[in-house]
Amino acid sequence: MALTIGLTGGIASGKSTVANMLKEWNIPVVDADRIAREAVNVGEEAYVRIVETFGKDILQKNGEIDRAKLGALIFHDEEKRNQLNAIVHPAVRKKMLEQRDEILQKNPVVVLDIPLLFESNLTHFVDKIIVVYVDDAIQLERLMKRNGFSQEEALARIHSQMPLSEKKVYADAVIDNNGTIDQTRQQLLTILSEWDVL
Numbered sequence: 001m002a003l004t005i006g007l008t009g010g011i012a013s014g015k016s017t018v019a020n021m022l023k024e025w026n027i028p029v030v031d032a033d034r035i036a037r038e039a040v041n042v043g044e045e046a047y048v049r050i051v052e053t054f055g056k057d058i059l060q061k062n063g064e065i066d067r068a069k070l071g072a073l074i075f076h077d078e079e080k081r082n083q084l085n086a087i088v089h090p091a092v093r094k095k096m097l098e099q100r101d102e103i104l105q106k107n108p109v110v111v112l113d114i115p116l117l118f119e120s121n122l123t124h125f126v127d128k129i130i131v132v133y134v135d136d137a138i139q140l141e142r143l144m145k146r147n148g149f150s151q152e153e154a155l156a157r158i159h160s161q162m163p164l165s166e167k168k169v170y171a172d173a174v175i176d177n178n179g180t181i182d183q184t185r186q187q188l189l190t191i192l193s194e195w196d197v198l
């Protein structure tokens with residue numbers, strides 16, 4: 001039976017850490033962030049439409065999209081942000097579903113690693129949802145440490161997402177990643193064996 005698992009959580013909550021464990025066990029993982037980066041590569045349909053919409057000023061000398069410039073352009077402008085999302089989101093969804101379906105032809109299970117699964121209303125793409133959870137204080141500490149952010153910079157990013165406490169409510173399974181990596185691995189193993197994946 002085909003099973004699509006959605007893996008999500010908050011910024012720096014430990015999604016990549018869990019995704020890496022899955023890959024070590026040869027469970028295929030589709031990475032939404034990676035697809036989103038690839039979707040705007042030179043020559044892709046979304047790339048062409050972004051240049052048409054925002055002009056060549058947002059390009060680097062080599063023709064690639066200058067993410068910092070584009071980011072600055074949309075940051076304080078909701079209309080432009082919506083325009084960009086209307087180009088990028090459908091392209092990412094399409095590629096993600098193509099990869100999911102291709103994998104499911106050969107594998108009984110696939111994991112879609114989608115940081116903004118809830119915020120982007122993509123829950124209908126998956127059968128089961130795992131939320132990687134951490135307490136606020138640990139999330140802040142790990143994010144500051146990993147990205148070298150000040151407390152203010154880290155909090156701004158955390159507060160731009162749906163609170164982890166709310167995501168937890170919508171999960172089929174929650175991994176509490178406040179403890180050690182080994183404790184997280186054990187929880188993941190338990191969930192996967194309950195779902196007959198391992």
Ligand SMILES: Nc1ncnc2c1ncn2[C@@H]1O[C@H](COP(=O)(O)OP(=O)(O)OP(=O)(O)O)[C@@H](O)[C@H]1O
Pocket residue numbers: 009010011012013014015016017018115142143146177178179180181184
């Ligand atoms: N159980 C743990 N104990 C200690 N450090 C951890 C643990 N889990 C994750 N980390 C560290 O916390 C940071 C965030 O983890 P990770 O990159 O997996 O989160 P993420 O949810 O994928 O983040 P993002 O969505 O922001 O990319 C990393 O530096 C990682 O090494």
